[in-house]
Amino acid sequence: MSERVLMKGNEALAEAALRAGCRNFFGYPITPQTEVAAYMSKQLPKVGGVYMQAESEVSAINMVLGCGASGKRALTSSSSPGISLKTEGISYMAGSDVPAVIVNVQRGGPGLGGIQPSQSDYWQATRAPGHGDLHIIVLAPSTVQEMVDLMMGAFDIAEKYRMPAMILADGMLGQMMEPVEIPEAVDVSKIEKPWATNGHRNKRPHNIINSLYIEAQELESIVKARFERYEQIKANEQRAECFMTDDSEITIVAYGACARVAKNAVRAAREKGIKAGLIRPITLWPFPTDAVRNAAATTKTFISVEMSMGQMVDDVRLAVNGAVPVEFFGRTGGVIPTPNEVLAQIEKNAGGTK
Amino acid sequence: MAIVFQKPKALADVPLHYCPGCTHGIIHRLVAQAIDELGIEGTTVGVAPVGCAVFAYNYFNCDMIEAAHGRAPAVATGVKRGNPDLTVFSYQGDGDLAAIGTAETVHAATRGENITVIFVNNAIYGMTGGQMAPTTLPGQVTQTTPYGRDTKIAGHPIRMCEMLSTLDGVALAQRVSVDSVKNINIARKAIKKAFENQINKRGYSIVEVISSCPTNWGLTPVEALEWLRNNMLPYYPLGVYKDITAEEAK
Amino acid sequence: MNYNVLFAGFGGQGILFQGKVMAYAGLIDGQEVSWLPSYGPEMRGGTANCSVCLSHEPIGSPLVVTPNAFVVLNGPSYNKFINEVEDGGVVVYESSLVPDIVEREGITQYGVDATRIAEENGLKGLGNIIMLGKLFSVLHFCDEQSLYKAVEKCVPPKKAHLIEANIKALKLGMTL
Known part of the structure; x- marks a missing residue:
């Protein structure tokens, strides 16, 4: 067991993502989650990872989509108003079965709202994290240690079911420091993603990551199949x-x-x-x-x-x-x-x- | 027996959905040809837009991603940053690249994102049935500019190559057309160069292809190309707006 | 014993650092701890405060609303929070920066002229740590050695030369 250290929730979250094998972060600054991005910008270059400050949350989530589609573990982080902008990309990820992790360190709303802690994005996260028939996995830590533990498992569950997962925290958890034990890094190099668009290398037919189905019956059957998966998640993953x-x-x-x-x-x-x-x-x-x-x-x-x-x-x-x-x-x-x-x-x- | 013509390997053997006389087919072929000639199909990922080329993911044999409207440069950035060994291209129309996706385009360009962008400019929204595009010409009649584009109300068209050529991150910004054999040959070379630049890690390369839309312009394919030459080319002059490899060769 | 401490003052007075040293000391001691800063625009030049909890039970809410110890380095924060201090609570205030003291039954208030004492002892800028030393001498919220180890943890590597001065400031505060 490693030593318990005092860490801010946001920084612990970022460190946990690194330990979970995430090497790709795409973000945009917003209070009260900015420490996630700042931590990543410092640590990712040291491990050969990608830190990217996008031109907007819209762009950041679509970078996550591209990176996740290519089979890499990709993370973005924001707070309430920024998550609204990300809903477009979240819907496309859900619709094209791309796993990734999104962090929402919630603040008060609606509109620009405030910057103090809030839980007023519950409906958004659980009901309509984007347009269309869809769900994403939503994990709610209540301690800094749990920020770490849930982040460590978030990519696994997202990849298992091929869908986005969200860590729904808030400004209090993001800003507070608590003792935390950071687990050892996991090896993700062996994870197989045969669906990924990472170049067919002339060894398989081309892969397509897509959410467009012009035929109504086809789209219905794809959405229904996805909802059968959601039922499995309801049966297996309630905590x-x-x-x-x-x-x-x-x-x-x-x-x-x-x-x-x-x-x-x-x-x-x-x-x-x-x-x-x-x-x-x-x-x-x-x-x-x-x-x-x-x-x-x-x-x-x-x-x-x-x-x-x-x-x-x-x-x-x-x-x-x-x-x-x-x-x-x-x-x-x-x-x-x-x-x-x-x-x-x-x-x-x-x-x-x- | 000598083969004098064949379909590029990177182009899928499926019927394209494009209208008769539309130049997307030619441009698809030029992109596939470049991929074949460079032998990169197995390590290439293409990003399709929203617009007429929305089904492009079915037409290329490399791995493909269908992006949200305007976000292709962001999606391409995510793929490329996570996998620098892959060749990544986006294929976008004028609404996608120069209206809803302007921010993604400008920032990918100024970052010098090492991707290849094929920009098809036909001065109209084709997929939705012929509305005003950011590149619709002054006076041009569309479904949403029924009295002709009045620049006092609807503003002026955007010349993307000229604008992007001011950015330091851009390696190549070239405007071509596919209205004649001569211009198709120039376009072929430009598209190949845009891919070569990426392989050589030179940064953002964009080839803007002035294209026709007979259906929504209300013209026959032949008339459409004539209209393109008489109206679009004077507003959007063909040529190389930035080419860092040519500048270095001097 | 549960310590629910509020540290308050102006941004730049080292309020958050005071709290962090205390929280780390509790951690080294094996206690449950939490540290929660105020954040946002008030960080930049306005008032700053942070909540620190030390307990042998898991910490519930880390936001200290009714502190049983209050360390305060300016008048506005003193006025804002003094009536929230629990009965039986302890207040350590910077006596040159908190001009008007409210007499309250049931709480014990200690004035420390920390800024001046720091300057006179070659510890300029460490008035906050002198006050933490004073709080320790009143509450003994952890093992004394844990407090010194906490300083080593909290001073960033680039400023390691300041560890000794911080420990000196703590010890000085304990004598006041």
């Missing part, structure tokens, strides 16, 4: 942390930075004798429906706690399917809820269920 949910009567659902705040509140509630618990989705798509549904069998109420006006709460409600009430508490615009505010919500609900 969540369950904290004190065995006997919880009031179950918080919170991800990312918000889950840290919620965990404090759950501990405080337990000290007051309230049976509170926390489900922390680690995958946002696929949403950990099973974990929520299991908890719905025993809990009396759910509270989705978010740094938004209430987005993930939709998925909680879909999972719970009316079995028990689902409440929402959130702050938005870059405001981080305090543990006491969340505790007050728990207490309010505890009063109601007694």
